[in-house]
Amino acid sequence: MFVAVLQHGKSRRIWCRAVCALAAVSESIKFVISQRQLSISAINGARTAHGEIMFDRDFFHDFYVDFEQVLKDGYEAGDGTGRQHGGGRDKEVSTYSFLVNSKHLVTLFKTLDVNDLEYICLKVYWNETTADAMKYKLLIEIKTKKLVVKKYQTSYQPVVRNRLLVAQEYKWQLSNGDDITFLKIDQAIPRQFLDMIPTAVDDFKLEVRSHKVMFSGIKKAVVKDRDYLKQPMAVTVTLGLRDLIETNLQEEIDEARRKSIGFRLRDFKTFMSLISSLGTTADENVPDYDSDEGLSIYLKRPGDPIVFELCNIANVNIQFVQITNAGPSEEGKEIKIPHHVVHEVNMAPPTAPPAKRHKKMLLLNPLIPSQEPSVNSGRSSSPEPRIAYDSALRAGSTDQLFVEEHSQPHSRGSDSSSDSQSNQPSQYGPTQQSNVKSIFD
Secondary structure (H helix, E strand, O other), X not given: OEEEEEOOHHHHHHHHHHHHHHHOXXXXXXXXXXOOEEEEEEEOOOOOEEEEEEEEHHHOOEEEEOOOOEOOOOEEOOOOOOEEEOOEEEOOOOEEEEEEEHHHHHHHHOOOOHHHEEEEEEEEOOEOOOOOOOOOEEEEEEEEOOOXXXXXXXXXXXXXXXXXXXXXXXXHHHHOOOOOEEEEEOOHHHXXXXXXXOOOOXXXXXXXXXXXXXXXXXEOOXXXXXXXXXOOEEEEEEEEHHHOOEEOOOOOOOHHHOEEEEEEXXXXXXXXXXXXXXXXXXXXXXXXXXXXXXXXXXXXOOOOEEEEEEEEEOOEEEEEEEXXXXXXHHOOOOOOOXXXXXXXXOOOOOOOOOOOOOOOOOOEOOOOOOOOOOXXXXXXXXXXXXXXXXXXXXXXXXXXXXXXXXXOOOOOOOOHHHHHHHOOOOOOOOOOOOOOOOOOO
């Protein structure tokens, strides 16, 4: 079972904006739950961008995880001993992972007034003894200050964890002195740069040269029949190495180590808009927010992923991984982020309810004698008349269906006049067969 409660106003605001930002990247959001944190992530359709936001357990007012008798679909046990990844070492922990449709979450959290809430509660019942109606469901409970409790639920798909360890790998290579460039800049610089460039700019380029770092927004020219359908444009911002908060570059950098990488700007804008929304909250001056914490950038070579990381909020870590464009010497090199691997849910088929017999409407010919007993006649113990409609349907005759009567003795107490009348077409209702009365009298 999993329970997480968001009670503080700032934590509710951060959660809602984080979900909406990831929903702009992909149609599905992956949840990874462990004893120490909750991680939500998304991969774009081209599998070139990956955004992940990790919330430590201290970010929540209440955080409870119990893996006892957990469902095997989506669960991966950890031994706690650690495992190797490219020379680095990462501790292995038990996790439960699943995918949720991002449209369902956006519908709930996008227009939510977090200032009018008491709490937001997330629940998942993943035990084997859980009722089938509650399995594979993410339950969301919201209580307003007017004491109104709203409950929602959405289905999820259990998936394989498939952790993306690019950031951990780059950090380990950086500590070993490998060819990793590390830049730490004020987060306001890329934010103001994106506000300055036109919306038509599609590509972003980062260049590392001697004594400076350059950010460029580029719009490529589109030419048809020697006419420019789109004019080329480039906007560049230059920073000196002394303007950076932290870096591993030296001012006497070798020109052979110059780097120039580029990538699409669309998903990076989504990442920066999330940072901007978190940095401009009303609770920005609280001790949990560090406005001086910069944006960390890890890059390697053209064609390799570039990592952006922000840790300016207590117990929240934001990472964005973008696959860069391959260089001229690596035209055939293409890296894709692994897609989600969905577990096949093996659920017992529901027991079908017993089939109900539906009465068939029969179009009886008006010449068929009425089978309703006379009001004056006593009860008859004879069986009901049997309608033989199968033969008529097989013969293709739908205009007339026949009634087959069992041969039966007359009821005791019924006179012969009623029997003779029953063989004639009924002209009156059952209440007028004895005392006929005109409606005009």
